[in-house]
Amino acid sequence: VAAGARPDRGLPRPLPRRFFARDTVTVARALLGCLLVHLTPRGVLVGRIVETEAYRGRRDPASHAYRLTARSAIMYGRPGVAYVYLSYGRHRCLNVVTEDGGRPGAVLLRAVEPVGGLVLMRRLAPGVPDARLAAGPGRLARTLGVGLAHNGADLTHPPLYLAAGGPPGRVLTGRRVGVGAAVERRRRFGVAGSRSLSRPFPPVL
DNA sequence: ACTACGATCTACT
DNA sequence: GTAGATCGTAGTG
Secondary structure (H helix, E strand, C coil): CCCCCCCCCCCCCECCHHHHCCCHHHHHHHCCCCEEEEEECCEEEEEEEEEEEEEECCCCCCCHHHCCCCCHHHHHCCCCEEEEEEECCCEEEEEEECCCCCCCEEEEEEEEEEEECHHHHHHHCCCCCHHHCCECHHHHHHHCCCCHHHCCCECEECCEEEECCCCCCCEEEECCCCCCCCCCCCCEEEECCCCCCCCCCCCCC
């Protein structure tokens, strides 16, 4: 980069790795209101995180890290790294690894509100209304240009990273989506009033 | 090597 | 409300 050049001027600053080296539920809540930023060759994409889910290991049968396998090994590794997997052979899901000291954990990013790069986002998800462009983990990955190639990417640095945002306002909690009934409740978190939630939070749990 | 199964989304009845 | 798509991962033989 040329001296004096500021290629990231105007862009939010990445969250430090220590942000992610904490309890997974704490990180899942703290990520609400934060920004997901992707500097792609075709443009800058920015979304405000409005929905997350916490997945731990060992004691969490719904977590991919319940057992240590080739795929889940990344959840046992460095916090702040992306864990991207293919769901139902069609959809990619973006997580950020949490915890420290070899403890497994990850937060699934389930929904963001489009903040920047709307024109490109609409191209990536044709026919989807703006508020719904990244409502759901599969749509989020598609609309933000995230693929399996990002598995293992460091989310504390561009081109794909997380950044501080505004306060989330009131936070909703609920049971995780798409997992069996025998698992613990209230590991899904959402920003109340957002029109970009993947689905409503039931009034009573 | 072979099989079963999804942390989902879309389309259609 | 429910079915089908689609393929990497994980478990079994």
